[in-house]
Every structure is written in structure tokens, then in C-alpha cells.
Amino acid sequence: MFGEATVDGFDASTHVSGGDPGAPAPRRPFRKYFRETGWRHLVGIVMLVFAGFPLLYVLSASLNPGGTLLTANGLFRTLSLDSYVELFQNPSQPYAAWWVNSLVIGVATALGTVFLGALAAYSFSRMRFTGRRFGLLTLLLVQMFPQLLAFVAIFLLMSAIADIFPALGINTQIGLIMVYLGGALGVNTYLMYGFFNTVPASIDEAAKIDGAGHARIFFTIILRLVAPILAVVGLLSFLATFGEFVIASVLLIDPSRQTLAVGLYQFVSSQTQQNWSVFSAGAVLAAILPMALFLSIQRYIAGGLTAGAVK
Known part of the structure; x- marks a missing residue:
């Protein structure tokens, strides 16, 4: 049937x-x-x-030559590129130099943060030594306090360093990079530590049998396996540094050495002359590079942030 x-x-x-x-x-x-x-x-x-309305409003304000935010209430009612042209014509406000300074400081800080954080995370993940757990916890707890709370102490410290090593003191980009590296090590180390724990320790043991030391294992094997978290930490560090204002405004005095965040504030800080149109144009141009970086490596972000939570 x-x-x-x-x-x-x-x-x-x-x-x-x-x-x-x-x-x-x-x-x-x-x-x-x-x-x-x-x-x-x-x-x-x-x-x-x-989320998109503020972006459209800033873009509309940058194309409005009126110079005030009140005249930009009508989105894209007036279209002009005068603000973008004016942005590069004032020698006392060198926008191009600010952009280059922010790029150099951001890239240097991102590379230094990734390198130092990866070294520390590898040590905490693979090596066993006295005070390991206490050191990792202390590193995390100390970094819970933002640098904003210590900018007075940072200023005094950098002033004292400038008397001995002028190249690392106030009004130096290298000194600013050092401050950024000191403040970004803790959280990023803890984030990388969780990701390093997902890499099997048997890989290290097999490499040690072949005669490889910790340095060779780290540079030739581990770094390639943890590329997603390196990309995430580098991107987050670059974005935070590229738009940081408080510490940069305290340490950088010379206009030619200032960053974008500090330099753009000059367009709206005066009581008698506030050019919001030029400020918006500078903000639009400043957002292009971070947005392009975010879109280019966004595939690493989800995996890099979640894989470290397995253990």
C-alpha cells in the first residue's frame, strides 16, 4: 500500500x-x-x-555661507562651497596642518597602543608569574579613571619634563602621544587578553618543540591569529585620539602643532566672531577619514569584540 x-x-x-x-x-x-x-x-x-539628522544638519550648515546656525535651519536651502574654500585660505588657522597633525598623532598612538597592548596581553595570557592576576586587575581598575580627571597633574608633569627633556614636554606632539599611550594601555590590554585566551595554547607548545622562543611565537604566529582584535583596538584608539580635545588643548599651544579638534574650536570660541559655517565645513572634512576607516574594517569589529568574551 x-x-x-x-x-x-x-x-x-x-x-x-x-x-x-x-x-x-x-x-x-x-x-x-x-x-x-x-x-x-x-x-x-x-x-x-x-542619528542621521545631526549629520545632515552639519552638512547643510557647511554649505550655507551665512556663518550662523540660525540661518541653516532650512536644510540645503542655500548651497555654496565658500566655507570649504575659506577653510584653507587663513594662514593663522592652518586647517591642512591641523589635519596632518591629527593624522600623525592618531596613527602613531594607534600603532603604539596595539603594539604595547598586544605585548602586555600576550604576557598575561601565556606566562605565569607572581602577581599576574593582581597586576591585570590593578591595570584595569586604574584605567577606570579617565584622563580628564588628571589633566592638571598631566600639565604639571609635562612642564617638569620639559625642563629636562624639551622634546617631550609641553607643546610637543611626541609628549602628547606619550600621554595618550599611557592612558590607553589598560582597557585595551584587558580586551586583547580575552581574545588571546581564545587562541589554543597547543600552538605555542608545538612552536616551542620546534625551538621557537616567546618573541618568535608572538611575532610570527600569534599576531596573525589575533588580527581582528588588533584591527579593533587600532581603530578605536585612532578614533579616540583623532577627536580628543581636552588633553590636546592643554598640551599643544602653537597653532601649527595643534590637532583638528583644538584648531576647529578657534572658529567658534571668539565672543565677537563665530563662523559656524567654516567650522561645519572643517567638521565634515574631518569626518571623512574616520568614516572610511570604520567602513573598511567593520567586518573585524563584531568578531574582534565578541570573540574575547568566550572565556
Whole structure:
């Protein structure tokens, strides 16, 4: 009986469903759709509008030659590139130099943070020594206090260093990079430590059998396996440094050595002359590079941030 049903082409699943298996599923009622998934789309649209409107407003203000934010209430009512041209024409406010300074300081800080953080994370993850757990916990607790709380102490410290080593004191980009590296080591080390623990220790043991030391294992094997977290830490460090204002405004005095955040503030800091249009144009140009970096390595971000939470 069952063999005859099979030969005749009888399909129990098709017969029960009452339709062609290749036919599309019936549409859900709107209330059921909205209750299950539709409300998520609505929340996503609201958040997209909430996040995108300030960007559109700044872009509209940069194309409005009026110079005030009040005249930019009508989005894209007036379109002009005068603010972008004016941005590069004032020698006392060298926007191009600010952009280069921010790029150099951001890249140097990101590379230094990745290198030092990876060394520390590898040591805490692979080596066993006295005070290892206490040192890791202390490093994390100390970094819970932001640099903003210590900018007075940082200023006094850099002033004292300038008397001995002028190249590392106040108004030097190298000194600013050193301050950034000291403040970014703790959290990034702890983040990398969790990712390093996901790499099997058997890889290190196999390399040691072949005669490789810790340095060779770290540079030739481990760094390649933890590339996602290196990209994440480098990106986060670069973005934080590229837009940092408080510490940079305290340590950098010469306009030719200032960063973008400090330099752009000059356009709106005066009580008698505030050019918000030029400020918005500078902000738009400053956001292009971070956005491009974020989009180019965003595939590493999710994996790099979540893989370290396995252990």
C-alpha cells in the first residue's frame, strides 16, 4: 500500500499543507507581523533618523555661507562651497596642518597602543608569574579613571619634563602621544587578553618543540591569529585620539602643532566672531577619514569584540 502511494507520486507533506511546495508562504496578518518583527523595523528607522539628522544638519550648515546656525535651519536651502574654500585660505588657522597633525598623532598612538597592548596581553595570557592576576586587575581598575580627571597633574608633569627633556614636554606632539599611550594601555590590554585566551595554547607548545622562543611565537604566529582584535583596538584608539580635545588643548599651544579638534574650536570660541559655517565645513572634512576607516574594517569589529568574551 505504501509502496503504491510512493510510486503514484503521493507526497504526504504536500497533501497536508494543501499546496505546491514551491509556492510562497501565505502573508501574515499585519498585526502578527508588527508584533513579531515589524516593531523592530520601526525602531531601526527611528534610530536611523535620530542619528542621521545631526549629520545632515552639519552638512547643510557647511554649505550655507551665512556663518550662523540660525540661518541653516532650512536644510540645503542655500548651497555654496565658500566655507570649504575659506577653510584653507587663513594662514593663522592652518586647517591642512591641523589635519596632518591629527593624522600623525592618531596613527602613531594607534600603532603604539596595539603594539604595547598586544605585548602586555600576550604576557598575561601565556606566562605565569607572581602577581599576574593582581597586576591585570590593578591595570584595569586604574584605567577606570579617565584622563580628564588628571589633566592638571598631566600639565604639571609635562612642564617638569620639559625642563629636562624639551622634546617631550609641553607643546610637543611626541609628549602628547606619550600621554595618550599611557592612558590607553589598560582597557585595551584587558580586551586583547580575552581574545588571546581564545587562541589554543597547543600552538605555542608545538612552536616551542620546534625551538621557537616567546618573541618568535608572538611575532610570527600569534599576531596573525589575533588580527581582528588588533584591527579593533587600532581603530578605536585612532578614533579616540583623532577627536580628543581636552588633553590636546592643554598640551599643544602653537597653532601649527595643534590637532583638528583644538584648531576647529578657534572658529567658534571668539565672543565677537563665530563662523559656524567654516567650522561645519572643517567638521565634515574631518569626518571623512574616520568614516572610511570604520567602513573598511567593520567586518573585524563584531568578531574582534565578541570573540574575547568566550572565556
